[in-house]
Amino acid sequence: MTRYIVKRLTAAIITLLIIISVVFILVRQMPIEGYFDNFDKLDASVIRARLVQMGLTDPLPTQLKRFLLNLLRGDLGTSSRYSVGVPIGRILLTKIPISLQLGLSSMALSLLMGVPLGVAMARSQTRYKARFWDAIGTVFIVFINAVPAAVYHIYLQAFGSRALNTSMLFSREQPLTWVLPIVSMSLGSTAYYAMWLRRYMVDELNKDYVALAQAKGVTNQKVLARHVFRNAFVPMIQYLPTSLLYTISGSIYVESLYSIPGMGGLLVDVIRRQDNPMVQILVIIYSCIGVVGLLLGDMLMVAIDPRISFAKKAGAR
Amino acid sequence: MIRPSAAISRKLEESRAVEAIADGSPPRDPSLFMEQPFDRSNAERIGYSNYSYWGSTFRAFLKRPIAVILLCVLAALIAFTFIQPKLPGQYPATLIINHPLTKRQLSSVPPTLSTVLTTAGEGTLLTVRPYDDPEWAAVTNLVSVIQRRTKFTVLEYAGDWLRARVGDDEGWIANDFANKLKLPDDPAAVPYESQSNFPVNMFLSPNDYTSAGNELFARRSDLLIDETGGSAVTIRETPLRILPYQNGFWFGTNLIGQDLWALVWSGTRTSLFIGFMVALMEAGIGILIGIVWGYVRRLDRILTEIYNVLDNIPTTIVLILVSYIMRPSVRTLIFAMCLTTWVGMARFIRNQIVIIRDRDYNLASRCLGTPLPRVIVRNLLPYLVSVIMLRMALAIPSAIGSEVFITYIGLGLPVSVPSLGNLINEGRKLLSTSQSYQLVFPTIVLSIITISFYMIGNAFADSADPKNHR
Numbered sequence: 001m002t003r004y005i006v007k008r009l010t011a012a013i014i015t016l017l018i019i020i021s022v023v024f025i026l027v028r029q030m031p032i033e034g035y036f037d038n039f040d041k042l043d044a045s046v047i048r049a050r051l052v053q054m055g056l057t058d059p060l061p062t063q064l065k066r067f068l069l070n071l072l073r074g075d076l077g078t079s080s081r082y083s084v085g086v087p088i089g090r091i092l093l094t095k096i097p098i099s100l101q102l103g104l105s106s107m108a109l110s111l112l113m114g115v116p117l118g119v120a121m122a123r124s125q126t127r128y129k130a131r132f133w134d135a136i137g138t139v140f141i142v143f144i145n146a147v148p149a150a151v152y153h154i155y156l157q158a159f160g161s162r163a164l165n166t167s168m169l170f171s172r173e174q175p176l177t178w179v180l181p182i183v184s185m186s187l188g189s190t191a192y193y194a195m196w197l198r199r200y201m202v203d204e205l206n207k208d209y210v211a212l213a214q215a216k217g218v219t220n221q222k223v224l225a226r227h228v229f230r231n232a233f234v235p236m237i238q239y240l241p242t243s244l245l246y247t248i249s250g251s252i253y254v255e256s257l258y259s260i261p262g263m264g265g266l267l268v269d270v271i272r273r274q275d276n277p278m279v280q281i282l283v284i285i286y287s288c289i290g291v292v293g294l295l296l297g298d299m300l301m302v303a304i305d306p307r308i309s310f311a312k313k314a315g316a317r
Numbered sequence: 318m319i320r321p322s323a324a325i326s327r328k329l330e331e332s333r334a335v336e337a338i339a340d341g342s343p344p345r346d347p348s349l350f351m352e353q354p355f356d357r358s359n360a361e362r363i364g365y366s367n368y369s370y371w372g373s374t375f376r377a378f379l380k381r382p383i384a385v386i387l388l389c390v391l392a393a394l395i396a397f398t399f400i401q402p403k404l405p406g407q408y409p410a411t412l413i414i415n416h417p418l419t420k421r422q423l424s425s426v427p428p429t430l431s432t433v434l435t436t437a438g439e440g441t442l443l444t445v446r447p448y449d450d451p452e453w454a455a456v457t458n459l460v461s462v463i464q465r466r467t468k469f470t471v472l473e474y475a476g477d478w479l480r481a482r483v484g485d486d487e488g489w490i491a492n493d494f495a496n497k498l499k500l501p502d503d504p505a506a507v508p509y510e511s512q513s514n515f516p517v518n519m520f521l522s523p524n525d526y527t528s529a530g531n532e533l534f535a536r537r538s539d540l541l542i543d544e545t546g547g548s549a550v551t552i553r554e555t556p557l558r559i560l561p562y563q564n565g566f567w568f569g570t571n572l573i574g575q576d577l578w579a580l581v582w583s584g585t586r587t588s589l590f591i592g593f594m595v596a597l598m599e600a601g602i603g604i605l606i607g608i609v610w611g612y613v614r615r616l617d618r619i620l621t622e623i624y625n626v627l628d629n630i631p632t633t634i635v636l637i638l639v640s641y642i643m644r645p646s647v648r649t650l651i652f653a654m655c656l657t658t659w660v661g662m663a664r665f666i667r668n669q670i671v672i673i674r675d676r677d678y679n680l681a682s683r684c685l686g687t688p689l690p691r692v693i694v695r696n697l698l699p700y701l702v703s704v705i706m707l708r709m710a711l712a713i714p715s716a717i718g719s720e721v722f723i724t725y726i727g728l729g730l731p732v733s734v735p736s737l738g739n740l741i742n743e744g745r746k747l748l749s750t751s752q753s754y755q756l757v758f759p760t761i762v763l764s765i766i767t768i769s770f771y772m773i774g775n776a777f778a779d780s781a782d783p784k785n786h787r
Contacts, residue, residue: 015626026642146771147764148718150725151741154756158748168749252633253722271641272727283638291629 005299012295019287020071024064027280032056034276037084081275082266088281092263096248099255099262102178103247106185114190118197119229125202137194144191153184153257170258181258185251189243193236200232238301242293370699370783377780384776391769394762395589401582406564408576410583410735415574416531417561418448418455422574425752426528431565432558434528437535441551442521445542446532453561454540455532456549458521460488462530468512474505478523481511488519526557533557568758571743580735581759585766587736591647591720592713592770595654599712600705602659607666608693611674620667627660636719640728647730650723654716662708669701703781710774714767721763737763 033039035054036047051057055066070077076088083091117140120133144152160180161168171177204210205228213223248263255264263282270278302308379385401407408414414423437443441458448455463469463483473480478489492498496517501509518530526533539555542548568577610620639653673679674697682692717737723729724738732739737759744756779785
């Protein structure tokens, strides 16, 4: 167990190092305009001097080393165009709480909607006539999966704000404007939870232990709640840390659409303003979240599922 | 009730059979059984199976009516995107359509089936503007434009319209929301002075025979034009057109006066091209690397490590980063999307090959000296067809969706290249206005395409699975 964790941790750290280096090197290929807020007005000698001052004329390995050391010290650099000269860490600190609040609410909402929907769909599989929930859920899942999110969010924003009689944009003071972004963000993961929970539950329902439990006279309710649901939910636990971590970063699209001053909206803003240092840091943060989320998910699985063991696997190649 | 599992009922039957044997009793009723004579044709039938994989897949697919209908719709739609530019009377997609006289862009013309904007009744007096065409005349009933905050005298009040005089000009003014006329409490007590904070159009008759102030076009044969050529009277019901030709804007025009119908189909072509290319590249690269990964044991460790790194990075982030660094173009988008999507395909192929590689029939092939490429193509790939097809079918809608997303962020194709992402991004700003059709039409076409690919892909994957063949 400890060996496994150490191995996974080293692998994750190496992955992070590779990702950071690749992102750093790629962003260095960008035109240098992205490091100045008033590039057009500067003359060549000033630009040259500023580049030297920022250390951008040094050879790449030197720059990379400095960047990594700064990261370790918690120094994320300063913004060059978005808000000139402000440390990126300070900008992020004002953004993260908003994304976190919205993200956690939407995650709770999607679990609250997705899990019951998945269970209802799986249950209606077991009856021969009452396929109502399965049909409703399938239509919902197909719609959410097939129609690009970028499209249905637009319509939800326009018609939802008309129905709720609120502004189309987010405002911290008005609680009603929180509703639509949270619902928008939760739709995708609701469909995801419902789809996979249904699939895992149907798989479990066809297993022999269910028949045995029924033969013993356990009621259907109990079979579903005690046995089937628990077993079916285990594979989904793996994704919870990732979704939890992504609440920090927020949804790129929804936050930008509703002008929410969070992390996701920030990424779109800095891309549009070509603020190289900020794009670089945000991309690195997003990738790190992916890596760390998967790592935590695997660990959680190991901790929860007793079927996973670390005995030497036999016959694995 | 939860269905009794097949395994349990099988076990029940087995136990009954065991009981019967243990009993030692012969079948109870001999008349239920009779001896069968040897039948050659029956014997041959047993030895022959008419199962064919593709035939069964096809039949299983046909049993899903929704998927079949969507397949037809999708096929028709894709065919139409290629036929559309060759149809008669189509505007080129990027052509900005100007008014022939004023040279102003025909922006935001609502969807119409023909260019007829309105019809003028018999005997309508119109002003003819110089327009050199044997068939068409440019007409208007605009007298003059009253500048903003200019006082005019109201001579007659008729609800929606009122007759007014400015200097020597006399004509009709619309009393509507756009003009916001300042009227006294009793507007019927004429005459009085009035004004507006906006420029106001004054017409010859209580009708607006212009398109936003621009001249309309009528056939010269419908008009009786006086000898100076400055005015005309209609001699019958006369259709007045926004352009001197027949073909209308079925989906309207956009803000800069391009035909949305042509733009939507041209954009669909671009988006479908991106989708198909991404799907093909994903399949090509994924299958190639997957086979190498699964078959060459020495490479397994390295490729697995590479996979672990690549799989950890969110696809969206790679897409954003690559589009940020490279110049926006169709090629950039395809490249950015292909960069990570093949990983999932390669892993799947690798896992399947590791499973199938050492089965008996493959060992037999190897012992018989079958060359490796043939083993891969004939023995391994047929097992993977259904999932490869499914992944390709799902890659297309997700590529189209990614294009929309990337365009929204501002890293998509330049506006001069029509694509569904560009159209949706332009139309997005107009959803709450009367011009919402500029968003609605592209999204309808886009949704039909993505939903069809999704449903067809899933239906095909189900029917390609031999477990569903009966």
